[in-house]
Amino acid sequence: MIxxxxxxxxxxxxxxxxxxxxxxxxxWDRENQIVExxxxxxxxYSVEALEVEAxxxxxxxxxxxxxxxxxxxxxxxxxxxxxxxxxxxxxxxxILMMDGEEITGEIMTKEEARSIYESIVRRRRDxxxxxxADYGLFKxxxxxxxxxxxxxxxxxxxxxxxxxxxxxxxxxxxGTQKFSSQPIPKVTVTAxxxxxxxxxxxxxxxxxxxxxxxxxxxxTVKYEVKNQLPSTNFKLNYTMDNKDVGxxxxxxxxxxxxxxxxxxxxxxVEVKQTxxxxxxxxxxxxxxxxxxGKKITQAKEALKFVLxxxxxxxxxxxxxxxDRVELYNExxxxxxxxxxxxxxxxxxxxxxxxxxxxxxxxTEALAALPDNNNPSYIIFLTDxxxxxxxxxxxxxxxxxxxxxxxxxxxxxxxxxDDVNARLLDRLSTDNGGLAEYVRPNENVESSxxxxxxxxSAPVMTDISIAYNGLKVSETYPIKIPDLFKDxxxxxxxxxxxxxxxxxxxxxxxxxxxxxxxxxxxxQGKEDGSQHDYVEKLWAGKRVAHLLTMIDQNGQNKEMVDExxxxxxxxxxxxxxxxxxxxxxxxxxxxxxxxxxxxxxxKRLESEVSGSAANEMRAYKNSLAMDAxxxxxxxxxxxETVDFEGNVQQVNTVYKMGNKTFFNKNGKWxxxxxxxxLTAAKEVVKYSDEYFKxxxxxxxxxxxxxxxKEDFYIKVGSTIYHFVDKK
Numbered sequence: 187m188i189x190x191x192x193x194x195x196x197x198x199x200x201x202x203x204x205x206x207x208x209x210x211x212x213x214w215d216r217e218n219q220i221v222e223x224x225x226x227x228x229x230x231y232s233v234e235a236l237e238v239e240a241x242x243x244x245x246x247x248x249x250x251x252x253x254x255x256x257x258x259x260x261x262x263x264x265x266x267x268x269x270x271x272x273x274x275x276x277x278x279x280x281i282l283m284m285d286g287e288e289i290t291g292e293i294m295t296k297e298e299a300r301s302i303y304e305s306i307v308r309r310r311r312d313x314x315x316x317x318x319a320d321y322g323l324f325k326x327x328x329x330x331x332x333x334x335x336x337x338x339x340x341x342x343x344x345x346x347x348x349x350x351x352x353x354x355x356x357x358x359x360x361g362t363q364k365f366s367s368q369p370i371p372k373v374t375v376t377a378x379x380x381x382x383x384x385x386x387x388x389x390x391x392x393x394x395x396x397x398x399x400x401x402x403x404x405x406t407v408k409y410e411v412k413n414q415l416p417s418t419n420f421k422l423n424y425t426m427d428n429k430d431v432g433x434x435x436x437x438x439x440x441x442x443x444x445x446x447x448x449x450x451x452x453x454x455v456e457v458k459q460t461x462x463x464x465x466x467x468x469x470x471x472x473x474x475x476x477x478x479g480k481k482i483t484q485a486k487e488a489l490k491f492v493l494x495x496x497x498x499x500x501x502x503x504x505x506x507x508x509d510r511v512e513l514y515n516e517x518x519x520x521x522x523x524x525x526x527x528x529x530x531x532x533x534x535x536x537x538x539x540x541x542x543x544x545x546x547x548x549t550e551a552l553a554a555l556p557d558n559n560n561p562s563y564i565i566f567l568t569d570x571x572x573x574x575x576x577x578x579x580x581x582x583x584x585x586x587x588x589x590x591x592x593x594x595x596x597x598x599x600x601x602x603d604d605v606n607a608r609l610l611d612r613l614s615t616d617n618g619g620l621a622e623y624v625r626p627n628e629n630v631e632s633s634x635x636x637x638x639x640x641x642s643a644p645v646m647t648d649i650s651i652a653y654n655g656l657k658v659s660e661t662y663p664i665k666i667p668d669l670f671k672d673x674x675x676x677x678x679x680x681x682x683x684x685x686x687x688x689x690x691x692x693x694x695x696x697x698x699x700x701x702x703x704x705x706x707x708x709q710g711k712e713d714g715s716q717h718d719y720v721e722k723l724w725a726g727k728r729v730a731h732l733l734t735m736i737d738q739n740g741q742n743k744e745m746v747d748e749x750x751x752x753x754x755x756x757x758x759x760x761x762x763x764x765x766x767x768x769x770x771x772x773x774x775x776x777x778x779x780x781x782x783x784x785x786x787x788k789r790l791e792s793e794v795s796g797s798a799a800n801e802m803r804a805y806k807n808s809l810a811m812d813a814x815x816x817x818x819x820x821x822x823x824x825e826t827v828d829f830e831g832n833v834q835q836v837n838t839v840y841k842m843g844n845k846t847f848f849n850k851n852g853k854w855x856x857x858x859x860x861x862x863l864t865a866a867k868e869v870v871k872y873s874d875e876y877f878k879x880x881x882x883x884x885x886x887x888x889x890x891x892x893x894k895e896d897f898y899i900k901v902g903s904t905i906y907h908f909v910d911k912k
Contacts, residue, residue, distance in 0.1 A: 232256050234336055238358050238375040238420070244382060247356065251341040257331040265331055267291075267339065269324040270299070283340040284329055291326040299323035308872050353434050355716055356422040375409045375420045386432025387425045387450040387674065391719045392418075399672075418843075421719070431646055431669065433691065435706040437681070438717040440844070441884070441902065445681035445708060446721040447658070451691060452674045453645040463644045463696055466501045466518065466560045466592070467492070468551045471536065472568040472601075474508040478538040481569055481601055481630065488634035489533045492565065495642060496521040503554050504529065507547035508540025509574035518556050541574035545582045548596075548613075552589040559697030561647040561668060562594035565634065566613070569601035571795060579609045579794075586613060593648065595619045595668065597637055600800060602626050607799040608737055611807070615734060618665045621807060623800040643671035646700070649693040651677060656687040656708060662727040663810070669693070678724045684710030715886055721844050725756045730810035733760070737790050737806070746784050750776065754857035757824055757839055757846030758809075761802060762786040764826035766848060766857075767836045773848050773855050774862060789829060801831030840893065843886050847897060854897035859905055866898055866907035879906070 234254035241248045257263050267282070282289055294302070302323065331337055356377055379385060384402040395409045407422050425434035437447040469489055473482065489504070496502055500521040504514035514532060519525045548566065555562045576582055586596070596617040598610040601624045614621040624633050646669040661679035669675045689704045709717070732749050753763035754773065762783050765771060772778065793799040805827055824839035824846075838849040847854040855863070869876055880891060887901055896909045 232258050233370045236370055236373045240356060240358070240375075240377045242354075242356060242377065242379045244380075247345050249341075249343055249345065249358075251358075252338065254336050254338050255331065256336040257333055260333060262333055263331040265329055267326045268302075269341075281342045282324075282326060283342075285338050286340075289326055289329060291324055294323040294325060304877055353436065354424055354426070356420075357716070358420045369413045371413060373411050373414070377407045377422050379405045379407070379422075379424060381426050383426040384432065385424055385426055386452040387423075387434030388452070389423045389434070389436065389448070389450055389674075391421055391723075421716075423717075431691065431700075431702050433689065433702070433704045435689065435704070435708070436717045436720050437707070437709045438715065438720045439684060439709055439711050439713070440718075440721060441711060443682065443711065444721075445684065446724045447679055447681060447708060448717075448720045448723055449651070449677040449679075449689065449706075450674055451649075451669055451677075453669055453671060463647065464497065464499045464501070464560050465644055466555050466558070466562040466594075467496065468503050468505060468554055468562075468564045468594075469493075470505045470507070470547050470551050470564060470566045472508075472542060472547075472570065473506045473536055473538045473540070474542045474570055474573075475539050476542075476570050476604065477601075482536070482538045484630035485567055485601070486533050486536055487631040488567070489536075490530055491631060491635045492638050493526060493529050493533065495638065496526070497642065498522060501556060501558070501560060502529070504532070505547055505551050505554070506536055507543050507550075508538075509543050510540065511543055511546040511550045513550055513554060518554060542568065542570045542572055543574035544568060544572040544609075545576035545585055546574070548582070548586050549589055552586070552592070552594065555592045555594060557592075559694070561644050561694075562592045563619075563641060564594050564596045565599070565638070566596060567599045567601065567630070567634070568605055568610075570604050571606050572609070579606060579612075582609065583612050583616065587616060590617060593618075595641075597641070598622070599624060599630070599634060599637075601630055603797045603800060604795055605800070606794050607803040608794040611734070611803045612738060616665070618667050620811075621803065623804045625797075625800070640673060641668075641670055644668050645671055646693040646695050649675070649691065652690040652692070654688045654690060656681065656685055657683065660724075660728065662724075662731055664731070678720075678727045680724065681708050684708050684713075715884065718844055718886060722756050725752050726758060726809050726812055728752060729758050729760065730806050733762075733790065733806045733809075736787055737803070740791055741784060741787050743780075746780055746787065747776075749787075750779050750783050751860075754779075754848075754860075755846060756844065757841045757857065759824060759826045759839070760809075761805065761827050761829050762790070764828065767824065767826055767838045769838055769850055771848075771850075773850060773857060774859060776860055797831075798829040802829060805831065842890050845886070845890060845899075847890075847893065847899075852895065854893055854895060856897075856899045856905075859898060859900050861905070863898055863905070863907070866905040868907045868909060870911050871908055872911070876908070 232255075234256050236253040237251070239250045255265075282291060302325075329337075358375060381403050385399070385405045388397050388399070388405055388407070390397060390407055390409065392409045394411075395407060398406045400406060405424065409420055423434065423436055425432055431451060431453050433449060433451045435447060435449050437445060439445040469492055471485055471489055477485065493502075498521060501518045502521055502525075503518045506512050506514075514529070519529075548564075551564050551566070571577075572579075572582065576585065590596075594617065596613050597619040598614045598621040600607060600610050600621065603626060605623070607621075607623065610621045613619075620637070622633055622637065624630050649666045649669065651666065658679045658681050661677060663677075666677065667675065686705070686707045689706045691702045691704070693700060729749060729752050732745050732752075736745055749760070750763060752758055753760060753766060759767060763786075765782055765786075766773065766779065789798065790802050793802070824836055824841060826834050826836055828834070840847040840849070840854055846857040848857055849855075869879060880888065883901065887899070890897070890899055891908075893908075896907070898905060898907050
């Protein structure tokens with residue numbers, strides 16, 4: 187694991203106010219016997235910019251951090267910078283420059299650092315530093331910042347990196363920037379990873395992180411946000427090996443002994459043309475009367491895009507349908523210049539008219555697939571409900587299951603608001619594909635092109651995974667998709683017993699069965715929380731699965747209870763549970779919450795077509811595919827989604843790692859609490875008892891102490907109520 191640190195700025199000056207990351211006037215207060223309560227930490231100075239660059243070569247990282255600090259107070263300041271140092275970091279060649287000149291400092295032990303942190307927290311009555319109570323510290327000498335002056339701080343250092351359980355981790359806690367007095371105009375983190383072995387299974391849980399594999403042994407990752415106060419650490423994980431397919435296991439066990447994991451499979455970056463698997467592809471196009479005008483034009487362009495981007499040797503065919511079903515060619519064709527030209531010419535002749543025979547079109551498409559070793563894919567496009575042939579939803583699903591002897595992956599596109607969204611969802615989910623919904627104002631061609639680009643070059647198909655004796659449960663996706671070039675395949679699941687095993691990944695490459703073995707360690711409670719984000723990732727997949735089961739089979743009490751529990755604990759505010767963000771909802775009244783959620787879920791069960799039906803399925807599918815685990819901003823804030831897909835920001839929800847707090851009448855309540863709040867143990871903030879109780883807390887719980895208002899939190903089996911001094 188690679189850990190880095192961020193700066194905390196302690197401002198010492200001649201007024202009873204504060205400044206940047208963490209600001210205090212404690213020296214001046216002490217010398218002048220100031221006893222009134224100081225203002226909060228983040229009130230006078232601002233971070234104008236932060237740039238982090240890390241060059242990681244084998245097991246050594248060279249890091250450069252530059253940030254600009256501005257005095258926005260009306261008095262000159264004297265400042266110190268504190269750098270929290272993770273206890274296990276091995277840091278060398280540490281240099282700190284202020285406007286190009288080196289300034290001195292000293293390294294302090296974890297015990298010495300905690301004493302400083304607690305002293306500041308007691309004096310300032312601001313808990314912001316408590317989440318670093320388990321860190322060491324580098325403390326600089328004092329330096330001045332004039333009124334309105336911006337000073338440029340540069341840190342350079344070298345850190346020796348560990349490899350834990352086959353996984354490397356780079357971490358930089360940019361979340362300390364939340365102590366700035368205002369949002370930072372620009373925060374950029376760039377990591378360049380070079381290795382002597384192939385780099386595989388690269389994962390960054392940050393929103394909008396850009397991962398680029400330059401070649402097998404060089405990868406760059408860039409994360410950038412603007413006008414925000416980042417609240418969480420930047421993390422980058424990767425593995426290294428020279429196999430055709432690599433994998434990394436990221437696991438975490440919480441204090442209850444509940445284990446969660448993400449297995450991330452990754453192919454080689456450079457896939458030779460001879461190694462690209464030839465595929466069978468059938469494009470099924472709805473040309474019914476309702477597809478007239480702009481829709482049929484865009485659909486034809488989508489078809490032409492696919493026909494222009496098949497690989498040489500791919501086998502293909504086309505089906506157009508209204509109330510009748512027409513096969514382009516009696517036999518599947520091998521893609522080449524001649525067949526491509528003829529197919530493109532045919533696409534131009536397609537016109538709309540007639541009904542919608544979905545069952546007949548899919549039956550014909552499955553029958554047209556050849557009996558060869560190639561993986562098979564069907565791109566199915568429709569804009570309406572089934573009106574011809576067999577029209578019963580369940581019968582269509584059963585016919586496809588019976589006729590899909592080639593194990594074809596089916597990708598469905600619903601165009602407009604008149605499709606049967608539940609039918610398309612079932613067809614894709616049951617057959618290892620995806621369903622996408624193209625809204626009336628969106629372009630069909632761009633949606634199909636984006637999907638096709640991601641599946642154009644399969645690397646490994648018919649994948650199965652065995653954990654060689656270690657018991658796992660509730661793994662998602664249930665039907666494992668194929669692995670494609672320039673993509674990664676995540677598998678999420680749970681485990682209850684930590685240990686080391688060998689994971690076996692079996693699949694076909696160019697029609698031949700291959701087995702890859704990966705040594706893996708499922709971490710225990712004592713292994714720390716560096717991959718705690720995996721728990722939240724799994725929760726999102728579990729919620730998506732529960733919604734799918736309710737959509738297909740109807741709800742029951744157990745499903746609704748679990749959906750509510752996951753929504754409360756992890757802040758996953760679905761259209762059916764978004765009401766939890768309302769201040770007048772009692773978060774501990776499970777009976778009332780279950781009743782409201784159950785009522786809302788009836789819309790998912792009953793509405794199969796229309797705008798809301800599409801949006802409900804689109805939301806569920808995005809939740810199943812989402813790989814982002816971290817929040818990008820500091821402080822209260824979350825997104826809720828309604829039945830029409832409208833996203834709204836609310837400030838009554840506060841997410842911190844795997845915990846979520848809901849604001850109820852001015853107090854924050856831990857979403858994992860499901861009993862009466864009257865049983866909570868009251869603790870006065872900054873009292874001796876406060877520091878005694880929190881001394882044994884882990885990092886996950888310590889970060890919750892940064893909540894300024896009164897709050898309830900559940901730690902183990904105990905509920906605490908932290909209040910200001912009465």
